[in-house]
Amino acid sequence: MMFGSAFGKWTAAMPSMRCPLAMLAIGLALIVGESKAANTQAAIAVVESSIDQLDAIIASGRPSSEISDGIESLFKENLDAVYMARAVLGPPWRTATASQRAAFTRVFRRYLAEKYSRYFRKFNGATYTVRSARTTRNENSYEVVTTMHVQNKEPTRVYWHLFETKHGPKIRNLIVDEWNLLALEKTVLRNLLRHYNGNLNSLIRVLPRRYEDR
Numbered sequence: 497m498m499f500g501s502a503f504g505k506w507t508a509a510m511p512s513m514r515c516p517l518a519m520l521a522i523g524l525a526l527i528v529g530e531s532k533a534a535n536t537q538a539a540i541a542v543v544e545s546s547i548d549q550l551d552a553i554i555a556s557g558r559p560s561s562e563i564s565d566g567i568e569s570l571f572k573e574n575l576d577a578v579y580m581a582r583a584v585l586g587p588p589w590r591t592a593t594a595s596q597r598a599a600f601t602r603v604f605r606r607y608l609a610e611k612y613s614r615y616f617r618k619f620n621g622a623t624y625t626v627r628s629a630r631t632t633r634n635e636n637s638y639e640v641v642t643t644m645h646v647q648n649k650e651p652t653r654v655y656w657h658l659f660e661t662k663h664g665p666k667i668r669n670l671i672v673d674e675w676n677l678l679a680l681e682k683t684v685l686r687n688l689l690r691h692y693n694g695n696l697n698s699l700i701r702v703l704p705r706r707y708e709d710r
Contacts, residue, residue: 536629539638539658539665546574546667547624547642554620560613567616568609576659576666577605584681588689588696596696603703608681610707622646627653636660 553566571577581601582589589597627641640656655671669678685699692698 535635535660535665536631536638539640539656540626540629542574542658542665542667543640543642543656544626546570550616551620551622554613554617564606564609564613567613568606571605571609574667575605575608576661576668577601579659579666579668580604580678580681583678584685585689585696586682586686588694592696596700599700600696600703603700604685607703607706610704612677614707619644619646619652632657638665 549570550567553563553570556563556566558566578597578601581597581604584604585592585600589600592600623645624642625645627643629638629640631637632639636659638656638658638660640658642654642656644652644654646652653673656667657669657671658665659668669676671677685703688703689696689699692702
């Protein structure tokens with residue numbers, strides 16, 4: 497009985513012994529939560545910076561080629577072009593040499609700048625609001641939702657998908673209403689590659705000129 501009494505007193509003290517562990521768990525949860533919030537804010541900053549720079553480039557009144565140059569520089573800074581190039585190319589990426597991958601990534605980024613400089617002009621002078629920002633599949637993936645407001649037009653919802661890299665969050669995809677950039681370019685470029693009988697070097701040669709000076 498004396499043993500039972502002593503054991504009861506010892507177990508009664510257990511909650512106080514567990515408190516430091518509980519406090520540590522709470523502290524870690526708060527740190528993780530703050531880290532996620534900070535990363536989400538970094539993703540929002542990339543989106544806001546991209547919109548502001550795009551607006552400034554398009555409103556500059558410079559020739560089309562210079563506007564494309566400006567957008568390409570922006571893409572170098574904020575786009576995860578390697579991921580996007582790999583995604584749109586698909587299986588041929590796995591068999592491509594390192595030099596082919598680098599060349600395709602470079603011309604693909606220029607192709608996007610040439611092609612979408614025309615599309616982005618519809619948002620010239622637009623204002624925007626950030627509607628939401630959240631992590632998606634894991635703590636390294638983000639979705640930022642903005643609404644673009646163009647005078648005398650219906651607001652346009654834009655979904656920005658970003659991924660955390662060693663250089664900070666980078667844009668991997670855009671969904672504008674029902675239009676998905678990455679899905680569209682997968683279809684376009686894989687069809688174009690088939691047109692050249694799967695010859696990646698031919699695609700690399702022609703891609704930079706596909707929208708040039710149109």
